[in-house]
Amino acid sequence: MAEVIAQEKQGSKQRKKLIRIDMTPMVDLGFLLITFFMFTTNFTKPNIMDLGLPAKGPAPTKVIDEKNQVTFIIGKDNRIFYHQSNSNELNTSNLKETSFNGMTIPKIIAEAYNKAPKKENFTVIIKPTDESSYDNFVDMLDNIAIAKKERYGITDIKPWEKKVYDELTK
Structure with a gap:
């Protein structure tokens, strides 16, 4: 998590505090958010028109009036x-x-x-x-x-x- 490191400078009364933040939990949170949005998003199905093709075999010879x-x-x-x-x-x-x-x-x-x-x-x-x-x-x-x-x-x-x-x- 976050750490506070205190350092004392010689000859000075003021202490300078260094703060180091551990980002590991934030990475986990990012992956959780990505996973959440992936599962809750509606994936749209493509609009497909069925094109009826004739069955394989000899070509029909019937003439249509x-x-x-x-x-x-x-x-x-x-x-x-x-x-x-x-x-x-x-x-x-x-x-x-x-x-x-x-x-x-x-x-x-x-x-x-x-x-x-x-x-x-x-x-x-x-x-x-x-x-x-x-x-x-x-x-x-x-x-x-x-x-x-x-x-x-x-x-x-x-x-x-x-x-x-x-x-x-x-």
């Missing part, structure tokens, strides 16, 4: 387009633009689902372009989760879609 799907094309500058057309029908009037604001994407998914002839085969298809951002892709996955649709696919944009997309973004 365009009425049983809605396709979202994620573009540059936070732009997103959607359609329910095939390669022969898609043009600049069929490729519609929407935004990530509010509940617009879940509403579009719900409307397409309600119009689908075979609801059990309804699929949301996401096609990010090379100019799209990762944040927009994650926002799209969040919107699919909000719409409570578990059947979705991620693929590359087709050349016929890219042609119409390029016409709209020029």
